[in-house]
């Protein structure tokens with residue numbers, strides 16, 4: 212246990228702790244030259260006042276999509292007298308057409324944005340501003356899949372191009388959701404996918420390269436050995452080639468070494484850091500699921516908690532659930548929250564997504580019970596999964612939760 216004095220003393224482990232934060236943007240992004248070049252090519256026409264092709268950037272989490280895009284935005288912004296005006300928008304915060312429009316206005320016309328105008332006024336102000344001197348507005352929508360009325364947003368942004376006489380709008384969409392394409396209206400799909408760029412997961416040796424250079428800056432000399440870096444790279448490659456995961460583990464290993472009063476990171480610190488980060492990641496995955504997948508997962512958690520029909524029928528301890536009962540629970544839960552439940556076809560997609568994320572497993576029941584039906588099992592502890600979901604869905608407010616939840620069956 213560290214005392215306050217220990218905490219205030221100069222660290223024996225870290226030189227620049229902030230360099231190890233996943234939010235830190237390094238000066239150089241290694242192994243992504245060709246991806247950076249593709250983004251540069253998409254943005255190059257806008258520098259000269261021409262509308263480039265919209266670009267959709269896809270790749271698993273931690274593959275460098277945001278960092279590379281922001282890097283190119285930085286490059287463009289540093290070129291004087293160019294025609295591009297870029298808005299980088301984190302859709303987790305700006306998650307509706309109105310909020311996105313408002314953010315664009317506040318980026319470029321800050322005095323206007325505070326006046327409480329409606330969407331139509333914002334639209335007109337924006338088109339006027341673009342036309343004024345033939346600007347190209349580049350709207351970068353990071354985590355685009357979480358925008359609630361995305362088809363409307365894409366329609367509005369593309370409509371600007373036909374409403375204005377000069378200038379234009381280019382959209383860059385970024386997402387790590389595999390099923391995203393299927394949820395889009397065909398018109399939005401063809402607009403957004405004018406060109407596509409896929410970020411592949413990093414290989415272990417690439418992750419090693421990334422964390423080696425971060426470790427050299429972030430840690431004091433000789434604190435982290437090569438064996439530790441190799442171990443962490445292999446663990447992150449197993450996690451889907453996720454650079455963010457490797458950085459999280461690296462800084463966690465440093466913190467553990469510090470807490471344990473060491474002057475260097477030992478393998479046991481790294482092993483423990485990987486274990487903790489793997490645990491955290493599951494809950495991060497849950498927190499970033501789209502809303503209806505969360506509702507399906509929450510239905511699974513609730514039924515697992517109270518014991519589903521299977522348990523009652525078999526008088527057993529197994530916590531398998533019938534897919535049909537999960538769907539029914541999901542429907543009543545959605546109703547209680549005044550949301551329209553999706554069709555069974557969508558529901559089956561959600562179940563496959565949750566299974567792909569490793570949160571549940573599902574399998575055919577065989578002939579024995581209720582003919583052929585699908586059984587579902589939650590793979591993570593009910594209590595913690597429930598807490599994460601409740602915080603997300605109901606902001607952790609118990610009264611609100613009580614209002615929307617259907618009675619236990």
Ligand SMILES: Nc1ncnc2c1ncn2[C@@H]1O[C@H](COP(=O)(O)OP(=O)(O)OP(=O)(O)O)[C@@H](O)[C@H]1O
Pocket residue numbers: 232233234235236237239240241242243270271272273274275276277278279386387421454455458
């Ligand atoms: N090529 C690279 N060189 C150095 N650092 C990198 C590189 N790629 C990713 N990183 C680091 O990994 C972390 C995650 O990267 P980033 O946020 O760009 O991933 P992402 O693909 O946008 O992930 P998500 O889909 O989860 O948003 C950041 O801290 C970033 O600095």
